[in-house]
Amino acid sequence: MTIRFDNKVVIITGAGNGLGRSHALGLAARGAKVVVNDFGGAVDGSGGNISPAEEVVKKIKDGGGEAFANGANVTNIEEVQQMVSETIERWGRVDILINNAGILRDKTFAKMPLDDFRSVIDVHLMGSVNCSKAVWDVMSKQQSGTIIFTTSSSGLYGNFGQSNYGAAKMSLVGLMNVLHLEGIKYGIKVNAISPCAATRMLEGLVDQEASEVLTTESVTAGLMYLASEQSPSRLILCAGAGGYAAARIYETDGVYLPPEQQTPENIANVIDQITAADEQKMLIQGNEQTVKFVEKALTAKQQQGN
16 A cells, blocks of 8 residues: 555645645655745744745755745735645645644743733634635535544643643644544545754754654654544554554543532542543543543432332
8 A cells, every 4th residue: 555645635724844844745756736835934933934935845846746836824814825826726625724833932931921921822723713714614514524633642641831722732632622523524535744853943842862763754654644534533642752642531430429428528538549541531522521421420319219
């Protein structure tokens, strides 16, 4: 089996450098038509220059592929909508959206200005919302499409000094979960990649030996799987240095306490049972939790009545 993207139209945000660049080159090499979007700012989001995107486009075209550069700022919905309209005018469809654009403004929560918190949320979360919203109707009418969010271990597990980044990245998991459910009837798949690569965002944080194995190409291999027809939906694929894993949220089976025992003291007494992982499972929709708790209560009530 060979995974190809012939005649597939892909929009990649933040594709002028790092992971986005690697994704663009990798998908183009496998036949995709690529919109190389990049505002061209620095790691902290300042500045703006479309040259990096144009350089990626030139490399794709030199290799015989099709691509065009776009400098839309993902936080600006009008610019994003114009980018999608231009894509439709040129190629008639959008098959894959890769939400990759991001910035960093690291500080401890105590020292972080709220503007820095808001700016990171705007790019990572609202930028992904804007782009996904702009392609949603297109994909719905096509009855097909794939949207990929870029989450992070900083969101899934936490990382010191990155409250803004971690909050933004974890919120994308919630967005993925809901859009997966809403996209099923339209044939839209929604996944997330949690990458680790030696890009501008990791400069000075990893040594040379680690940098040599933390290649962008190893992450792009996982990204291309998520973008392929073979992928499932609602998968968080972690990728870095040739390692691949799935991150999932499980809920323990928990316990039931009757009304007269529903006190913080009794919860403390059974916390080991509450957190026991032996019967934990992955829930698909939020109402499954409600159903589980109600069933436990009704079962206990029936047993008490017998």
